[in-house]
Amino acid sequence: MAALHLHDRRQVPHLVKVTTRILVIDDDACVGKAIGAIMAQRHCETITALRAHAGIHTFQMSEFDVVIVDLFMPGMNGLDTIARIRSESAVPIIAMSGFRLQNSLDLDQDFLGMAKSRGATISLRKPFSPPQLVAAIDRSLGLASSTESSTQ
Numbered sequence: 001m002a003a004l005h006l007h008d009r010r011q012v013p014h015l016v017k018v019t020t021r022i023l024v025i026d027d028d029a030c031v032g033k034a035i036g037a038i039m040a041q042r043h044c045e046t047i048t049a050l051r052a053h054a055g056i057h058t059f060q061m062s063e064f065d066v067v068i069v070d071l072f073m074p075g076m077n078g079l080d081t082i083a084r085i086r087s088e089s090a091v092p093i094i095a096m097s098g099f100r101l102q103n104s105l106d107l108d109q110d111f112l113g114m115a116k117s118r119g120a121t122i123s124l125r126k127p128f129s130p131p132q133l134v135a136a137i138d139r140s141l142g143l144a145s146s147t148e149s150s151t152q
Helices: 029-040 052-061 078-088 111-118 130-151
Strands: 002-005 014-017 021-025 045-049 066-070 093-097 122-125
Touching (some): 029 130, 052 066, 052 078, 066 078, 078 111
Antiparallel strands (some): 002 014
16 A cells, blocks of 8 residues: 655655554464554554465455464464465565473474474564564564565
8 A cells, every 4th residue: 555645745646654553373363463552653564364375365356564473373374374485475474472391492393493494584482462563573674675675
């Protein structure tokens, strides 16, 4: 979504992005609502999908700046969801999960580490605080913009 803004009457008008759009794919509706409430305070638009296939369909039908994916959902899991989205787009993906393999210090053995190997930009362990969520989104957007500018 873009809007026309004149910063100075002498300047040529240009399009600027008005809001950050976030897609949350999580089978727990409360998590989606909480993320939406936190990000609404930052004037972000949050869309929630309760299943992986619905999230992929929503992603394909619209443009998003960030996708947040829970790793453990019924049906298609978050690891496969991340791989599917990554095969179509370079959008920043934040993997989130509260599950950790007992006594695992090796990230490759941890599900969040596996998510990064499938294409997640950043991982976020549940439970997380509002500042941790905001920082993860800001970091993922910063990583995406620095990657885009280095490839152009």
